[in-house]
Amino acid sequence: MQELLTFTIIGLSTGAIYAVVASGLVVTYTTSGIFNLAHGATGMLAAFTYWQLRFDWDLSAPLALFITLFILCPLFGLLTERIVMRGLQGTTEVVRLSVTVALFAFMIGLANTVWPSNGSREAFLKFFEGNTIHIGGINVSWHKLITFGCAVVVAIVLRLLLFRTRMGVAMRAVVDDRSLTELNGGRPNRVAMFAWALSAMLAGLAGILLAGEQQLNIEPLVLLVINAYAAAIIGGLKSLPRTFAGAAVLGLLDAYYLQFSDNSWFPQSFMGFGLSGIRASIPTIVLFVALLVRPQSRLRAGTVRFREENKVPSWNTAVLGAVSLIVVVVGISGMLTRSNTLFLLNGFTLAIVALSLVPLTGYAGQMSLAPLTFAGLGAVAMSKLPGDGNLLTLLAAITIVAIVGAAVALPAIRLSGIYLALSTAAFAVLVTKLIFNQRQTFMSGNISVPILDIPFIDINSPRGRLILSATAFSLLGLGVIALRRSRLGRRLIALKDSPVAAATLGMNLTQTKLAAFAISAGIAACAGALAGDKVSPQQYDFTQSLPIVLLAVVGGVGTVGGALFGGLLLGGNAVLANAVPSLKNITKIMPGLTGITLGRNPSGATSQISEKFRPLLNRWGIISFSALGGVGIWALDASRIISHWAFFIGGVFWFLAVMPNLIAIIDGTSQRRWWASAIALTGLAISLGVDWDQAVDSTGKRLLSLILLVAIFGVGTQRVAENAPRIHHSSPDLLGLDVALTPDELDNVERELGVTI
Amino acid sequence: MALLEIREVMVRFGGVMAVGGVDLDVQAGETTGLIGPNGAGKTTLFNVISGMQDPTAGMVSVNGVDISHESPHRRAKRGLARTFQRLELFASLTVRDNVRVAAELASLTNIDATVNRLLEKVGVSHLADKTAGELPTGSARLVEIARALATGPQLLLLDEPASGLDESESDRLGTLLRELTEDGLGVLLVEHDMSLVMRVCDSIYVLDLGMIIAHGTPEHIQHDPQVLQAYLGAPS
Ligand SMILES: Nc1ncnc2c1ncn2[C@@H]1O[C@H](COP(=O)(O)OP(=O)(O)OP(=O)(O)O)[C@@H](O)[C@H]1O
Ligand SMILES: [Mg+2]
Numbered sequence: 003m004q005e006l007l008t009f010t011i012i013g014l015s016t017g018a019i020y021a022v023v024a025s026g027l028v029v030t031y032t033t034s035g036i037f038n039l040a041h042g043a044t045g046m047l048a049a050f051t052y053w054q055l056r057f058d059w060d061l062s063a064p065l066a067l068f069i070t071l072f073i074l075c076p077l078f079g080l081l082t083e084r085i086v087m088r089g090l091q092g093t094t095e096v097v098r099l100s101v102t103v104a105l106f107a108f109m110i111g112l113a114n115t116v117w118p119s120n121g122s123r124e125a126f127l128k129f130f131e132g133n134t135i136h137i138g139g140i141n142v143s144w145h146k147l148i149t150f151g152c153a154v155v156v157a158i159v160l161r162l163l164l165f166r167t168r169m170g171v172a173m174r175a176v177v178d179d180r181s182l183t184e185l186n187g188g189r190p191n192r193v194a195m196f197a198w199a200l201s202a203m204l205a206g207l208a209g210i211l212l213a214g215e216q217q218l219n220i221e222p223l224v225l226l227v228i229n230a231y232a233a234a235i236i237g238g239l240k241s242l243p244r245t246f247a248g249a250a251v252l253g254l255l256d257a258y259y260l261q262f263s264d265n266s267w268f269p270q271s272f273m274g275f276g277l278s279g280i281r282a283s284i285p286t287i288v289l290f291v292a293l294l295v296r297p298q299s300r301l302r303a304g305t306v307r308f309r310e311e312n313k314v315p316s317w318n319t320a321v322l323g324a325v326s327l328i329v330v331v332v333g334i335s336g337m338l339t340r341s342n343t344l345f346l347l348n349g350f351t352l353a354i355v356a357l358s359l360v361p362l363t364g365y366a367g368q369m370s371l372a373p374l375t376f377a378g379l380g381a382v383a384m385s386k387l388p389g390d391g392n393l394l395t396l397l398a399a400i401t402i403v404a405i406v407g408a409a410v411a412l413p414a415i416r417l418s419g420i421y422l423a424l425s426t427a428a429f430a431v432l433v434t435k436l437i438f439n440q441r442q443t444f445m446s447g448n449i450s451v452p453i454l455d456i457p458f459i460d461i462n463s464p465r466g467r468l469i470l471s472a473t474a475f476s477l478l479g480l481g482v483i484a485l486r487r488s489r490l491g492r493r494l495i496a497l498k499d500s501p502v503a504a505a506t507l508g509m510n511l512t513q514t515k516l517a518a519f520a521i522s523a524g525i526a527a528c529a530g531a532l533a534g535d536k537v538s539p540q541q542y543d544f545t546q547s548l549p550i551v552l553l554a555v556v557g558g559v560g561t562v563g564g565a566l567f568g569g570l571l572l573g574g575n576a577v578l579a580n581a582v583p584s585l586k587n588i589t590k591i592m593p594g595l596t597g598i599t600l601g602r603n604p605s606g607a608t609s610q611i612s613e614k615f616r617p618l619l620n621r622w623g624i625i626s627f628s629a630l631g632g633v634g635i636w637a638l639d640a641s642r643i644i645s646h647w648a649f650f651i652g653g654v655f656w657f658l659a660v661m662p663n664l665i666a667i668i669d670g671t672s673q674r675r676w677w678a679s680a681i682a683l684t685g686l687a688i689s690l691g692v693d694w695d696q697a698v699d700s701t702g703k704r705l706l707s708l709i710l711l712v713a714i715f716g717v718g719t720q721r722v723a724e725n726a727p728r729i730h731h732s733s734p735d736l737l738g739l740d741v742a743l744t745p746d747e748l749d750n751v752e753r754e755l756g757v758t759i
Numbered sequence: 760m761a762l763l764e765i766r767e768v769m770v771r772f773g774g775v776m777a778v779g780g781v782d783l784d785v786q787a788g789e790t791t792g793l794i795g796p797n798g799a800g801k802t803t804l805f806n807v808i809s810g811m812q813d814p815t816a817g818m819v820s821v822n823g824v825d826i827s828h829e830s831p832h833r834r835a836k837r838g839l840a841r842t843f844q845r846l847e848l849f850a851s852l853t854v855r856d857n858v859r860v861a862a863e864l865a866s867l868t869n870i871d872a873t874v875n876r877l878l879e880k881v882g883v884s885h886l887a888d889k890t891a892g893e894l895p896t897g898s899a900r901l902v903e904i905a906r907a908l909a910t911g912p913q914l915l916l917l918d919e920p921a922s923g924l925d926e927s928e929s930d931r932l933g934t935l936l937r938e939l940t941e942d943g944l945g946v947l948l949v950e951h952d953m954s955l956v957m958r959v960c961d962s963i964y965v966l967d968l969g970m971i972i973a974h975g976t977p978e979h980i981q982h983d984p985q986v987l988q989a990y991l992g993a994p995s
Contacts, residue, residue, distance in 0.1 A: 301811045301831065492860045496849045503847035506809050507910055508835030508864040 008140045009257040015146040017253020018153030019208050019215075020285075021246045023230035024237070025160060026204030031239050033173050033190075033197035036087055036098050037420045039548075040105035042227025044202050045209025046220055047109050048075055049126075050117050052210045053218055057124040071206050079202030083195045095419040096369050100555040103371075103548050106224070113220055128214040149211045156204065157246055164242075169196055221545075228431060231424055232289035235296070248292070255284050283435045290428045298416045301502045313612075315562075319619075320483045323563075324476035331472035333636060335465045337646035342577065342701070343464040349573020350471035351377075351529050356554035356565035357475065358526035360482050363551075364560035365491060366518040367498030369423040371547055372430035373526045378438055378542025379403045380527030381451045391452030391534075399531045400524045407523020408516045415515045418501075430544040438539035453534035467534050474532055475569075478525055479562040485521070494518055558608040567608045577701070614662040621665065628661045635690065647694035651708045655689040659716030666723035678723035685715025760823045762787040762945040763808070763914050768817030770803050770969075777803040779969035780817070785914060790936055790946040792956045792977075795966035796989060801949045802844055804966070805916050808947075809841045810834045821914065835864070838913030842903040842920060844949075850892030854883060854902050857891050861909035877905040880938075882931055896923030904935075914945045921952045933959050957981065965989065 027041050038044075048070055055066035086105065090098050117123075128145035135142055164170035172193045208230075209223055216222055229252060236248030259281055315323070335343065355373045362368050380403050387402075389395035414425040453461055454470060461470050485491045496504045497514050505511055530542070540546075553572050558564025618624055635656060639649035660682050667675045667682070689711055698704045761784035770778040778800040785791045793801055806812035808819055810831035818827045821837050829837075849857050858877055862870045878884045881901040886894065891902060900920050907915055921929045929952065936946060936959045950956050956963065957977040965973040965980060967989040973980055980986055 489863050492852060492856050492863070495852055496860045499849040499851055500847040502811060502831075503843065503849065503906075504860075505831040506811070506835055506839075506841050507861045507906065508832045510832050 004140060005261060007137075009261045010254065011137070011140075011142055011146065012260075013254035013257030014250060015149045015253070016256055017250040018150045019212050019226070020229050020233050020252050021153045021249035022156050022204050022211070023208040023226060024233035024245045024249055025156060025242055026201040026208075027227075027230055027234045028237060028239055028242060028245055029160075029173075029197050029204070030201040031234075034083070034087060034194045036090065036102065037239070037424075038105075038201070039099065039102040039227070040109060041201070041205050042209075042224045042230065043106045043109035043113075044075075044078065045205035045207075045212070045226060046223035047078075047113060047209075048202075048206030049209035049213035049218060049223055050113055052206075053124070053126050053213065054117075057126060063129070067210070070210070071203055075202040075206040076199035079199035080195050082202070083198035087198065088191065088194070094367070095423075096363055096367065096555060096559070099369055099420065099423055100552055103552045104556075107549055107552060110220060110224065117218075119220075123218075126213050126218045145211075145214050149215075152207060152211060153246070153249075156207070157242070160242055169193065173197060224545075228289065228427070229285035231427075232285045232292055235289060235292040235421075235424070238296075252285055252288055255288065256281065259284060280436075283432055286428045286431045286435070290425060290432070293417060293421055293425045293428065294413050296417060296421060301505055313616075314486055315483060317483075317487070320480055320562075324480050327476050327566075328469075328473055332469055334650065335468050337639075337649070338465075338468075340464055343468050345573055345577045346570075347464060347468045347471055348576060349570040350468070350475050351533065351569075352550055352553075352572050353566045353569025354471070354475050354478060354529035354532075355526050355550050356557070356559075356568040357478055357482060357562060358522045358524075358529070359551065359554045359559050360562060360565050361485055361491075361494060361525070362518045362522035363554070364558075364564070365486060365494035365498065366515065368515060368518060369419070369426070369551075370519075370522065371423050371427040371551055372433075372544070373522070373550055374542045374547040375430040375433050375544065376403055376407055376523040376526035377530035378537075378539070379406060379433070379523075380530030381533050381537050381542070382438075382449070382530075383527070384531035384533075385449045385451045390455065392455040395452075396454060396528075396531050400527045403527035404520040404524035407526075408520040410523075411516055411519035415512055415519075427544065430547060434539065434542070434544050438542060448536045448538040450536045451531065451533040454532055461534070467532075470534075471532055474528060475566065478528060479566070482525070482562055490514075490517060561608055561612075563612060564608040567611075574705075577705070617665050618661070624664050624668065628656075628664065631656050631660070638690065644690055645693065645695050647704055648690050648692065651694060651704065651711065652686065652689040654708055655685055655711055655716070659685055659712045659719060663716075663719045663723050666720070670723060674722055678719050681715055681722060682719040685711055685719070688715075761785060762822060763947065764820045764823075765804070765808070766818045766820075768804065768807055768819065769815045770800070770807060770812060771815045776969050778807070778814070781966070781969070781971055783964055783971065785945045785947050786961075787913065787945045788940050788943050789961040790940050790948055790959050792960035792963035793947060793949045793966060794951075794953075794956055794963060794980075799966040800969040801966055802918055805841060805918055805947075805949065808834075808916060809839060835910055835912075838911075839916070840907035840910045840912035840914070841916035842900065842907055842918055844918040844922075846896070846899050846903060848891040848894070848899055848902060848906075850890070852891055853888050854878070854891050854894070855887040857902055858905050858909045861906045865910040867909075867911060873909060877908050880908075881905045881935060882928075897925060897928050900924060901928070901932075904932075908939075912944065914947070915939070916947045916949075918949045919951060920948070921950055921955050929955055 130144040233249035237245030383399035553568035557568035763785040
């Protein structure tokens with residue numbers, strides 16, 4: 003009995019922390035419609051800040067608390083709302099969620115940078131460390147009581163705030179109808195800023211309380227939020243009392259499980275699987291169940307939807323792209339060092355994982371936060387299935403994972419948007435904890451995935467594997483484009499654009515979503531099954547999925563090019579981190595930083611980039627000239643006139659900085675185009691002429707130089723060339739309708755027509 | 760037996776009685792009008808018929824089969840198709856693909872020909888390769904009609920198809936409706952453009968505050984004092 007009391011108190015105190023975090027989530031979700039995945043990370047940053055002030059700089063506890071909770075946290079919340087979140091109104095749920103993923107990645111990067119985990123640091127003490135109080139025959143730390151008290155105070159304050167103050171009433175009004183509030187003279191933006199500030203304070207409070215119990219570690223503090231998700235979902239992302247109740251239940255479950263599992267009769271394993279992962283999975287399991295018992299999401303007409311701008315590539319363009327990708331990779335693979343080969347290989351593997359999101363998220367509009375989990379399952383299947391990695395094994399692995407993907411999706415598929423995304427996250431965490439972390443699955447920490455066994459071709463080298471993965475990406479990419487142009491592809495788009503219309507036209511939404519999940523899981527499985535190396539469970543951890551999802555969305559999740567861009571950028575980031583240790587910190591926050599800009603360009607970076615190349619379509623002369631230029635640079639390298647590095651830098655410069663500007667230069671009519679060509683040629687000369695191996699002493703600095711060259715000379719060429727008057731090739735009828743006439747052209751027209759316009 | 764029979768359908772949103780016990784029949788080969796002031800419950804009734812909204816009480820049947828508990832896509836297979844008051848085109852597909860998706864869902868055989876014929880029929884062939892999200896409202900409404908027709912329906916529900924159409928497009932729509940009903944299609948038309956309603960409808964129901972307050976031929980409805988009161992708010 004006494005034991006039960008002890009564990010009840012422990013449970014309630016844990017629940018109190020969940021409650022404080024979860025209420026913050028609910029406050030922002032209801033006022034701005036954004037489910038903040040970075041909420042736990044905010045608490046983590048606050049805990050570190052408090053530690054800095056209190057234990058490193060020795061401020062008094064009240065002062066440190068005041069500065070952290072009442073100055074820095076609200077400020078952080080305000081800025082987040084103002085700078086990042088406000089631009090997201092009217093964008094898709096995928097983009098909104100991705101931005102919070104970005105924020106998440108950014109904050110973890112920031113914490114890793116400012117408070118690196120090496121070396122020892124001052125301990126994070128509990129409040130009134132060492133003081134305990136005797137309740138019912140047991141000792142309870144003051145910290146636990148304070149934690150519990152904080153939750154009670156938060157509950158009371160929130161209640162008073164929401165029902166007794168003007169701001170609170172305004173917050174509840176915004177929940178009900180944002181546009182109506184605006185019509186009635188309310189100010190939704192101010193309300194949202196207030197909500198974000200309040201939410202950051204709640205996260206901060208929870209983070210500090212939790213750090214007292216668990217010490218300062220980034221991961222548990224961040225994942226705290228998963229537990230809070232469960233409580234918030236129990237509250238329907240709306241009701242604070244139910245959220246608090248849910249949090250209490252979670253805390254108690256955890257504590258009681260701890261108590262019972264101590265008993266000798268408690269099974270340690272089930273059918274050979276160890277059960278040690280269960281305790282940590284309790285909140286996730288509760289989350290999963292809470293999601294599954296949610297009512298079916300309603301079909302509603304008239305929801306505002308944002309349209310992404312993605313053109314479907316023609317079949318010719320797609321094949322051309324796939325072939326050039328393979329040719330380029332084969333061409334440069336011989337020049338790379340072993341470690342750079344492995345990094346590029348990693349980039350392509352990530353690109354395949356990102357590609358798995360294109361049909362699912364890009365086409366069908368269903369968000370998944372678990373792409374890497376399916377890659378992990380693919381790796382496990384490939385290594386466990388008989389056949390030692392021949393093509394049939396690969397096919398079987400893909401099929402099995404695709405079926406698993408559909409099976410997992412089946413219960414979750416009634417959900418949409420954020421609820422679906424969360425259930426995939428819960429699935430990923432469960433698979434990591436209960437399957438990947440099993441001895442049976444990953445013997446002694448890692449397993450070796452056999453190298454794909456293709457008759458007559460030897461892939462048994464990093465270079466071979468690189469070419470294999472690039473080829474796999476190209477083929478899968480072609481498959482995805484073929485899918486987009488197929489019957490099923492049109493259905494996926496229809497599902498994204500208007501589920502109600504699709505349903506009333508006779509589409510079985512469940513079947514269509516299942517197909518999307520299965521295809522996506524199958525593609526992701528390839529990334530794991532083709533690993534051809536030793537792999538460890540950490541590689542497929544849930545937290546590793548987030549940057550991939552993020553960069554796929556940043557690249558443009560609606561297109562194959564976007565997936566390639568995202569994967570290679572993430573891979574390239576690793577190269578940079580490895581090559582230039584001093585840049586490590588920047589590379590840690592890079593994924594986050596790029597994602598935060600999503601609000602401004604929701605269609606992704608590749609759509610912007612391909613916009614630059616689009617005018618080249620059908621200008622075969624210019625395309626041939628560009629290709630010739632590329633071959634020429636390669637020939638310089640092959641004949642050893644320039645080094646591999648000069649080839650690489652020159653090639654990228656040619657492709658990114660010169661090619662998109664060729665049209666402007668060739669069609670230009672004035673002096674300026676000569677200036678533009680001069681700038682482009684100067685850049686090219688530097689790229690090719692410098693002896694990069696001697697002049698610059700590390701890979702990272704060479705890559706940096708490349709970025710600078712493209713940024714300075716590429717953008718310079720573009721600026722100058724774009725202002726040059728051009729000859730228009732479009733129909734003369736359209737001239738002046740969609741493109742303003744330049745003064746020169748106006749003069750010409752006037753002269754020809756003999757009139758003054 | 761009517762093509763569509765609605766019996767005592769009631770929909771309550773919390774305290775709001777959006778539809779309060781409606782009986783309504785649509786015959787094959789006829790256009791039936793459903794008119795009423797804003798907020799009368801017309802769209803809600805459409806949602807009940809197409810399966811997007813569960814009624815609080817009542818029953819919907821098509822060709823004598825009770826479909827009240829079927830999902831929207833099953834109802835589509837039974838020959839129900841609808842358009843939306845607030846457009847629901849597949850914005851990132853082309854106009855042609857919008858119609859094609861529907862034809863494919865109905866497992867038609869001659870898909871390309873059907874799509875072209877329907878685009879021609881509603882008069883949007885020239886827009887076939889445009890992205891649907893870029894269309895002006897008027898054309899978008901016509902595309903929604905073509906898309907609904909592509910499922911080969913027996914009953915077509917049109918929710919304010921003429922709003923956003925100019926006069927000539929509106930005339931054309933009237934002609935189109937005549938052609939469609941001549942081929943045996945049943946149409947339920949919600950519309951605020953009275954001249955169109957009076958021209959094309961064989962019979963008209965008037966809904967006010969969720970109740971049918973009048974039912975009859977266009978001539979009858981035009982002279983019904985209750986209808987005038989509902990529309991003008993003046994005591995008769
Ligand atoms: N999802 C909903 N929740 C609560 N009330 C609703 C909902 N949908 C409709 N209503 C209410 O039900 C009533 C009927 O609405 P409905 O949209 O069916 O009217 P309508 O006749 O189509 O009007 P209009 O001519 O303006 O399109 C209105 O009072 C509306 O506010
Ligand atoms: Mg309506």
